[in-house]
Amino acid sequence: MASAAPTPIKCDLAIVGGGLAGGLIALAVARQRPELKIVLIEQEQHFGGNHIWSFFASDIAPEHRWLTAPLVTYGWSGYDVHFPEHSRSIDNIYYTIESERLDWLLRHNLPASSLITGRSVKAVSPRLVVLDGAQRINAGGVIDTRGVSDYHHLDCGWQKFTGQLLQLREPHDLKRPIVMDATVEQYDGYRFIYVLPFGMDKIFVEDTYYSDTPDLDRRIMAQRIAGYADGKGWQVERVLREETGVLPVVMDGDLENYWASGSGRTAKAGARGAFFHPVTSYSLPDAVRNAIFISEQLDFDGDRLNLLMRQRAQEHWNGGNFYRILNRMLFRAAEPAERYKVLERFYRLKPGLIERFYAGQSTAGDKARILSGKPPVPVGKALKAITARKKKK
Structure with missing residues (x-):
């Protein structure tokens, strides 16, 4: 005898994908529209994945900083860059957010009934999400933030990286981040090291490339991180965390087909909707702007949300020419x-x-x-x- 289908979940807004873009939308709507029922769906057990996001204070409009302020785990008064023939210190406040903090804030600010983890999404439409086990979520509107769509519709170079948080045996003397250290040997395109000082004896070191191909060899990059640390005299006790990524550096493309390739007529945000900086590939500034914009809407109808976000995506694309x-x-x-x-x-x-x-x-x-x-x-x-x-x- 067939088992009965699960009782459908009803909500005003369903957000598919609990990464940075989806998490910020959930936090913003929960604060701005507390009377609404939100459902945030993430296939992993934790929200935010395994990421460190950094941004400049000037990336976020002052009236929007209420959204990012609770997420910040580290901040510095400026940063340095180093090139073979030029070094410079720039006094622009720089912040870092860790994915663990995003996960904690979501669980602290939203009721447990609004948070669904460890479930895979089988289908989405402007007002419906179907999960594994035939669980249906009937929503006034749906926003898909599950990451990249089909990159074949975009003409891309690639920014690829491996980053490690290193526990040192002794304190380092670095006072501020090094956003780019391009004095290192150049391989596979433009290569630089990115460094964040976390406390007195922890340091995050990332080996980054602007490359023609998305191929990433984590083992070699980890070796180069170890060589960089050794060259700085940092004695590494152990690696506390590691993350890797391959991000698009878009040169041209077909936004219409890219948008359609990621759940068709459903509203999208984050990389799913091509909301990222064309050169840096960073998505946090756009994720904040979109989260605030969505939270200020009075009508969360799925078709309306799709039209609004598609228009924003086109404006963002045009602005990136x-x-x-x-x-x-x-x-x-x-x-x-x-x-x-x-x-x-x-x-x-x-x-x-x-x-x-x-x-x-x-x-x-x-x-x-x-x-x-x-x-x-x-x-x-x-x-x-x-x-x-x-x-x-």
Whole structure:
């Protein structure tokens, strides 16, 4: 005899995917619209995965900082960059969020009935989510934040990395983050080391590449992290955590088909909806903006949410045209071993311009300044890269 189907769950808003984008939406809506029933669904047992997210204070509008402030676990008054012919300290406050903190805040701010973990999603539509075991969630609206859709619709280079949190035998003397240390030997495109000092005797070291391929060899990258730490005189007692990632650096593409490839007409946020910085691949600033925007809506109808988020995705895509041109110059005009020169030149510009660039809010004057002067790549190749477009599939 067949067992009865589970009783459907009813809610006002179902958020599919409990990573950064989905978690921020849940926290924002729970605060702004406490009368609504939210359901947040994550296939793993914990929200947020295994991640460390960092951002500049200038990435977040002052009126939105109430959302990020409770998540911050570390902060510094500035950061450093190092290149073969240029080093610099920049006084822009820098923050870090750990995924464990996101998980804790979600469990602390939302009722247990709103949090579903360890369940796989079988289907989504604007008002319905079907889980394993035929569990149905009937919602006023659904937002899909499960990460990437089909990258075949995008023309990408890749930012790939392995990061390790190292427990040291003795305290280090690093006072502020090193956002880019490109004095290291260049392999596989533009390579740099990213360093965050966590306490007196813990340090997070990430080996990062802007590469033509998404292939990642964790073992080799871990060896290079160990070599970097040894070169700094840091005696590593053990590795406390490790994360790896491969992120798109988008040069061109077909947003319409990318959007459709990730659950069709259902509203999307995060990487699922192409909400990330074209150059840095960072998604936190856009995740905050979208979470606030969604929490301010009065109507959570699924079709309406899809239209709103699709429009925002198009506006975000259009706003990224300049950054995608820069990506084509970086990947197609610069020789892989010479790519660091593009960033070395960039970090000679004014701090305000750099801040706006990371926030994805470069002004017309910023764009003109970035492109002015002698380019750090061959002019002919630069012009060819700027005008080159990949044919849409």
